[in-house]
Amino acid sequence: MNYILGAFKPACHISITFSDGKSRKQVPLKKENGQTAMVPLFQSQENISGKISIEPVSGKKVEHNGIKVELLGQIEMYFDRNNFYDFTSLVRELDVPGEIYERKTYPFEFSTVEMPYETYNGVNVRLRYILKVTISRGYAGSIVEYQDFVVRNYGPPPSINNSIKMEVGIEDCLHIEFEYNKSKYDLKDVIIGKIYFLLVRIKIKNMDLEIRRRESTGSGANTHVETETLAKFELMDGAPVRGESIPIRLFLSPYELTPTYRNINNKFSVKYYLNLVLVDEEDRRYFKQQEITMFRLGETS
């Protein structure tokens, strides 16, 4: 069910199909124009193969200086538009220079492609994978066609996964102990934990648990940091007294999370934090932020 993406070219019609396109899982991907399209999902070390067919527009011939297909892994910084950085670039030549008069199909295959990074659409940065077909022409420029696909990489559960346990407070004012059952969560996980109130001298109105994503791009003096609150989950309503213990149970599945990305190709990082926020009756906020590591567990589909 692949569609031909991109604009019609006056000269010919290029379509890219994957060989296992019917059975392969499709996932939504947000395009530059804001629309969401379903694209095939791959992971690293997979073979990416398929066919590319070129069909000249009604009887016209297409003269070219050669046809190639490229598999590109790109990192794109939004503040530095049009400056793509390709961390992966593989090329297959499909045809020698010549002319095409009628529909012509080329098979292609990139086997066991190393795709270490996952597709990511952030605030300031985008990591994408594309197949790019180029019909080189001497004049009137080349004809180019793109096909996006998504890469997700699955890992085993971490061998060490300690809980997060901490005692924090403001002297003579508020003293709490909180515990999250893990420090590493998979994307469909549940955060279980509790907050234990050791001392409460302020009038607390409510308590929330926030999931925050911190995306940093660039390096050195050019580092851009963007923080988003992805979830705001109310944990407690009203003022507890000393000795109260409030349960935490937060299902992560409803939120659009990604794994934690650390220093992807020296270009960017995405980290997740749990932010425990207490609000008092004067709307003062007391909070404590803890990093958690997100990972993607193999899906069973």
Next chain:
Amino acid sequence: MMIADGIEDEEKWLAEGIAGIQHNAFYLHRAVESNNLREALKYSAQLLSELRTSRLSPHKYYELYMRAFDELRRLEMFFKDEDRHGCSVVDLYELVQHAGNVLPRLYLLCTVGSVYIKSKEAPAKDVLKDLVEMCRSVQHPIRGLFLRSYLAQISRDKLPDIGSEYEGDGDTVMDAVDFVLQNFTEMNKLWVRMQHQGPIRVKEKLDKERSKLRDLVGKNLHVLSQVEGVDLEIYKDTVLPRVLEQVVNCKDELAQYYLMDCIIQVFPDEYHLQTLETLLGAFPQLQPAVDIKTVLSQLMDRLSNYAASSAEVLPEFLQVEAFAKLSNAIGKVIEAQVEMPVVGAISLYVSLLTFALRVHSDRLDYVDQVLGACVKKLSGSPKLEDNKATKQVVALLTAPLEKYNDIDTALTLSNYPRVMDHLDAGTNKIMAMVLIQSIMKYNTCVSTAEKVDVLFELIKGLIKDIDGTLADELDEEDFKEEQNSVARLVHMLYNDDPEEMLQIICTVRKHIMAGGPKRLPFTVPPLVFSALKLVRRLQGLDGEVAGEEVPATPRKIFQLLNQIIEALSNVPSPELALRLYLQCAEAANDCDLEPVAYEFFTQAFVLYEEEVADSKAQVTSIHLIIGTLQRMNAFGVENRDTLTHKATGYSAKLLKKPDQCRAVYACSHLFWVDDQDGIKDGERVLLCLKRSLRIANAAQQMANVTRGTGGPVTLFVEILNKYLYFFEKGNPQITSAAIQGLIELIKTEMQSDTATPDPASDAFFACTLRYIEFQKQKGGAMGEKYDSIRI
């Protein structure tokens, strides 16, 4: 003004809340109708968000809650029907937990939880445990209370109780109990915390608002009491200790009072009985302001009702030593709560006493023990000033009387008088009256001197002046009533054994002699008569036990009587004393004790001579003397002569002529006793009558002189009647001629110019004449006798 505004605002907020609920309910219904789960969840969460308000008082919040509750019922039906929304209950249970706000989330969770348990896809105990834990997230008192109340509501019919369809493997009753207990504990904590909410509000208003919510908390205890599986053992080992722990630890007087009461009311009496020690152990630990006495009284009331319900349970009471435990607990409570007013302590004792009376009616020592404890408490202060406390003491003292219907019992209680000592004089009297009334009501006979002694000690407020009571404070009528009661009481003291009876009389005498001049006239007569009654009883017995020392002889009693009446004559109340002497004389006569009778007469005459000065009193007295004397038959000629001589002498010396006349003709009977061997001295009879005639004449003349008119002929007619009497009795000295003469005399008198017409005496005379005529007509011996009389 400000309060009014506040209320108006509240109405407005409530209306807004209701509108919010209705608005979302509309979309919710639509979503449910179209089986759209996602929308249903969205709108139900929004609907429930209305419950997040902090602006409503509990009362208004309840209204809002009920609206939401109705909607949740509907939602639950939808959740139950998996075919409609296509989501398994397990998934649904997760799904609702995605809601961002905690309150709607938990309401939804409870609702799905209910469906989850029903589906039996997970053990009820696990779901319940999860729910009750998750509800901790709401710490706001009102919102938390209502949420947990909702949880209690939906879980009520789903507890893994014995025999329930949700009963799982193993000991799931404990899970049910744990769940309810935990919810109860948390609710109570929230409820207690309510008082710290909102600094502007006044405590009183808060307490009022809190009171309205108390049943939400108490409901849990009710649920617990309904759990089949809660047997005595579980109640004893788990339920009660944990409930009490919460009650004690919450340190809140309102909650403590309510919950203790609740425990007592909802759980079965036999459980209370078997766990008395634990239950009572909590009382001294409660806050000082808790109205322990009411609660404890409730408990004791219930237990005593239980005891009364069936005789079979009584051994249980004995087995657990209920009384000792209660008594001990009360002691501790009083000790622990130094601030408790006396009235509180006393009313506790009243309850305990009631309990003892109802459950251990055979154990007087218990009753006495309670009274003793009460004395101990009271001994700190000299007399009770507090009106309410006094009332309680009266109740305390009245209870045994009412129970036993028998003063005897009260009299054996050594502490009874000691409690009474703590009453002020007025109340003491009232109490004494109560005692007497009790005796009267139940017709109790007090039968030993010892008890009489105690009884009189108890009612001493009535018997003698107590220091500090001013005589003029007393209302005359009240006083009379009191003394009359004492007089009645004397008659209730009785023993068949004369000896004991004499002892009783002596005891009574000892007490009433201290009564002073005002009381003696009331109290002496009944005593005298009581003694005379004894004399009458002994009359026949005398001499039967010859040779032995018999203490109770008439002679001895008469000596006693002499002393008693003497006291009365010294009061002075001579007329009364005189009458009593005469009564005694008559009794002595019947006992054939001539010297004694003579002595009494002597006393009577002495009184007459020395003390009876009033002419009217003299008339009455002399007639009494004459009447009594007439009936005497024990006297020898000499004594009798002396006495009759005296009597006639005094009669003739009365002040007024008519009185003289009447007394003298009355004396005539002294010489003619219509008995078989009575004295029949016709001559002296005639002498008396003639003398009275002379006096009547003199009276008539005196009237003529002083007023110019003749007095009525009544006296003459009266004398005529006397003549007729003796004539009929066969006195030979009374002739028909004399009668004839007297009739003529009367007729003349009536026709004289100076005669004053007097219809009464005319009628009297006419009747007398008619009688004569009648006798004449009758014929026979009497007719013959009368025949010679002409009218």
